Amino acid sequence: MHVLYVYPNFTTPRGAWSTRAYDFARRWIEQGHRVTVVTGVYDKSDLRPTGSTWTGVVDGIEVRAINVRLSNRHGLGRRVLTFLLLAAFASWHAVRRSYDVALVSSGPLTLGIAGLAARWLRRRPFVFEVRDLFSDGLEQLGIVTNPAAVTSLRWFEGACYRSATRVVALSETMAERIRRRHGIRGIAVVPNAASTALFDHGAEPPAEIAGRDAAFVFTGTMGRANDCGQLLQAARQLRARGRDDIHIYLVGDGQRRPALEAEALRDGLDHVHFVPLVPKDKLAGWLAAATAMVLTLKPVPVFDTVSPNKLFDAFAAGLPVIQTTQGWIRRVLADHDCGITVDATAPTALSDAMVRLADDRQQRDRMARNARRLASDVYSVDRLSNELLDTLVDALRPRRSTPAP
Structure with missing residues (x-):
């Protein structure tokens, strides 16, 4: 079977982003299948193509990339243009290339155009992998406020769902929202995965974190969605309680990072540390020295459906999780006793959870074992x-x- 995998931000473990497409594609190739990945150039990826388009082989995976940079630091207009260029590039491959099945991963939602091209122009099976509820996110974060625009986005989402031969959601909560709104049945749920092999080699902790008795790590994008101001608020409360021994590390980048750094400096939060992007294969050292992973997101309903990469990195590293969403992740942490869910709107909830895990080694170790299991x-x-x-x-x-939408 030849899979055309349209994935906007392909990277290997040498990059600083999710390796879902890389990990899955490599295993499919090992089983005798062929995979062609169509992608852009994400600034957290290790992919460095030359020319306007690039064709190459990465660890056995055929990769075709358009050399248009994707970045969470870009403004809305530039990001929309980038998404449209990537959608056009992917659609050309969907129509012109030879393959058996198209697997199209969204967001951005514009990549659904490639799926529609595969289904209705090339008459190939189209599997729509939904990594986020795109229209809900844009609306609830206040990025798109025009009701007609939101309605149009939802109509296009529905067209993609109805045209897809199969739909794959990254969480059961996400699948349920799609069922309820669009009447789609038979949705497969395949969440992000825990790459335990990356954390099995006893990595040496970096000097910045080594030796800390209590170190809480946030990794990834520092943008509007992540609401990292919650971490600075927790840091202020920890200082007020005389708990400057509890350190918070924000590892990554994003549009809001400069403002967060300025705020921490202004308030004298010396126990808050900002660390540049760390490649996935180097992350093990940071997590090996951490007390827990902290996952913050803005308290809006769409984020109760997400499947964040950092959650699975924590599980793979055998690390407890403190997080703020109120959907499927909350249930998993409670059912398996591997972390603490807090209310993002409760002023002291996050700092209370940090103190609790910092002071209770027995609970921390039990949660760590459960996470790894x-x-x-x-x-x-x-x-x-x-x-x-x-x-x-x-x-x-x-x-x-199936009739055309």
Whole structure:
């Protein structure tokens, strides 16, 4: 089977982003399949193409990239233009290239155009992988406020769902929202995966964090969605309680990072540290020295559906999680006793949870063991790559023809 995998921000473990496409594609190739990844150039990726477009092989994976840079630091206008260029590039491949099934990963939602091209112009099975509820995110974050624009986005989402041979959601909460709004049935749920192999080598902690008795780590993008101001508020409360021994590390980049650094400097938060992007294969050292991973998101309903990469990095590293969403992740942490969920709107909840884990070694160690067990038993890359592969194989089976949207 030849899979055309449209994924906007492909990277390997040498980059500083999710390796979902890389990990899954490599395993499918090992099983005798062929994978062609169509992608852009994300600023957290290690992909460095030359020329306006690039074709190459990365660890056995055929990669075709348009050399248009994607960055969370870019403004809305530039990002929309980038998304449209990537959608056009992917659609050309969907129409002109030879393959058996198209796997299109969204967001951005514009990549759905490539899926529609595969389904209706090339008459190939189209599997729509939904990594976020794009229109809900834009509306709830206040990025798109015009009701007609939101309605148009939702109509296009619905067209993609109805045209897809199969739909894959990254969480059960996400799948339920799609079922309820669009009436789509038979949605496969394949969350992000825990790459335990990256954390099995006893990595040496960096000097910046080594030796800390209590170190809480946030990794990834510092943007509007992540609401990292919650971490600075917790730091102020910790200082007021005389707990400057508890350190907070923000590892990554994003549009809001300069403002966060300025705020921490202004308030004298010496126990808050900002660290540049760390490649995935170097992250193990940071997490090995951490007390817990902290996952903050803005308290809006759409984020109760997400499947954040950093959550699975924490599980793979055997690290407890403190997080603020109120959907499926809250249930997983409670059911498996591997972390603490706090209310993002409660003023002291985050700092209270940090103190609790910093002071209770027994609870911390128990949660760490449970997190690692969950990574191996439920969220392993081998298991989840096979689940998505089964969905792709199923999409190739003959079905009744579907009317165009």
